[in-house]
Amino acid sequence: MIRTIWFLAKVAIVVAIAIWLVERPGHVSVVWQGYVVETSFAMMVLILAVALGAAAVLYRLFRALWTAPSDIARYSRRRKRERGYRALTRGMVAVAAGDAGTARRMARKADGLLDEPPLTMLLQAQSAQLAGDEDAARRYFTAMLERPETAFLGLRGLLNQALRAGDRVEALALARRAQRIQPDTPWLLATLVDLEARAGDWAAAESTLQQAVQVGAVTPEEGRHRxxxxxxxxxxxxxxxxxxxxxxxxxxxxxxxLPGFVPAAARLARLLVKAGRTRKAMKVVQRAWRQNPHTELADAYREAIGAYDPLARAKQFQKLASYAPNHVESHLAVARAAMDAKLWGEARSHLTKAMEIEPSHRVYALLAELERGEHGNDEAAQTWLAQAASAPADPAWTCRACGHPAHAWSGLCESCGAFDTLEWKSPSLALHLTAGEHTRTGANTNLPTVIEAAR
Incomplete structure (x- = not known):
């Protein structure tokens, strides 16, 4: 609509000028080289307009002919880039689809059409990996290190190869080299923390972890735990x-x-006992028991009061249990101390309560020990042990990455080497059933082993 109005306005202006010239006729005479040209003023204006239009057309034609070679070359380059990007896109799609043959063909085609090594070399490396040619992929990634703009991509590719190959030493060196180029890359910092921890470089891992929390690679809660x-x-x-x-x-x-973190509280308590500060050690365990009653805390508490006589130890465990009176670990801890002090009735009472809260292999084993200790009744003990064989498995420090149970907490899983993955939970059913078979097939000779596990 606007264009139509503007066109009509221009036509009106031209018509108005033409009418104005017709209404005001004039005479123009040109003398040049003995020639005399006479015409009206309106005709002269028309001739000049036509001449200027022809000059403009000739100029544009001349310019088009003059710039034609460069325009053709520019058009050819543009078409070549378009074909190259299409090949690159098809190659990326082929990589995502797992089509190694198409990915490699498109990588070669894109490399021939595009002069952009960061993109084509990455596609070539990925297509080589997809085809299972890790050596070729390594060559491409290594070649990328020679260019500043592709060095980080090359390091990432080599780092991933090292991680897949299980070469943690090489992976750690590559990760640190990549960090010098891109120091605040979240995925890199998270990977570097894990690699430094697996290498036992705890101080470096702690420093990297703080940086990872700052950039959001690790949540604050996870950062505190790690x-x-x-x-x-x-x-x-x-x-x-x-x-x-x-x-x-x-x-x-x-x-x-991390208050309530059992390994930390138990560790600190044992160090305080070692230093002769038993009262302080007891307070550490008591504070942790309020938040997270645990068998390891009970063991640390037992070490702290080891110099006490059995009756005094039983009273101390009653005090400890008062911080979490309804927890199964409180009943088991008091029952264990009561059995050491030969307070059989109290021990049976707490084991009965523990059975009501959470029956487990350990509860049945302690009941078996109670029968032997109080009455010397091996038959009753074997009855309890038979029930222990089918009871729920006792929790243990278990790696959430590989499911392997550990004898004690550690920052690294002894099976897969993962960092900070041990959780207090029941191990796999297969492991529990295996342990149950040993209990069922044994007689009195296996009783001490089961009881020792319950302790």
């Missing part, structure tokens, strides 16, 4: 080197950072 695990490993390392003060400081920092 840092507590790192601090505990630093505590163990310091103790091995004879630096007891540092060991105590790291364990204390872990316990303060």
């Amino acid at each position: 840092r507590a695990a790192l601090l505990l490993e630093r505590s163990y390392e310091a103790e091995r080197r004879g630096r007891d003060d540092a060991a105590d400081g790291h364990a204390r920092a872990a316990n303060d950072l």
Whole structure:
């Protein structure tokens, strides 16, 4: 609509000028080289307009002919880039679809059409990996290191290859090299924390972890848990080197950072016992027991009061249980102490309550020990052990990555090497059934083993 109005306006202007010239005739005479040209003023204006139009057309034609070679070359380059990008896109789609043959063909075609190594080399490397040619992929990734704009992509490719091959030493070196190029890359920081922890470089892992939390690669809650695990490993390392003060400081920092974290509280309590500060150790366990009653805390508490006589130990465990009176671990801890003090009635009462809350292999084993200790009744003990064979498995430190149970907490899984993946939970059913078979097939000779496990 606007264009139509503008066109009509221009036509009206031209008509108005033509009418104005017709109504005002004039005479123009041109003398040049002995020639005399006479015409009206309106005709002269028309001739000039036609001449200017012809000149403009000739100029544009000349310019088009003059720039034709460069325009043709530019058009050819544009078409070539379009074909190259189409090949690149088809190659990426083929990689995503798992079509190795098409991916490699498109990679070669894109490389011939495009002069953009960051894209074509990456596609070539990915297509080689898809075809199972890791050596060719490594060559492409290594070649990418020679260009600043592709160095990070090359390092990432080589890093992934090293991780798949299980070469953690090479992976750690590549990750640190990549961090120098892109220091705040979230996925890289998370990977680097894991690699440094697996390498036992606890201090470096702690520093990288703090940076990972800052950039959002690790959530604050996960960061606190992982840092507590790192601090505990630093505590163990310091103790091995004879630096007891540092060991105590790291364990204390872990316990303060994550209250209720059983490995930290138990570790700190044992270090305090070692230093002769048993009262302080008892308070550490009591504070942790309020939040998370646990068999390892009970073991640490037993070490702290080891110098007490059996009756005094039983009273101390009653005090500990008062911080979580309805928890199954409280009843088991008091029952264990009562049995040591030969308080059979109290032990039976707490084991009965534990049975009502959460029947488990450990509860039945302690009931079997109670029958032997109080009455010397092997037959009744074997009855309890038969029930223990089919009872729910006792929880253990179990890796959530591979499912392997560990004898004790550690920052690294002893099976798969994963960092900070041990959780207190029941192990797999197969492991429990295997343990149950040993219990069922044994007689009195197996009883001490089962009882020792219950302790």
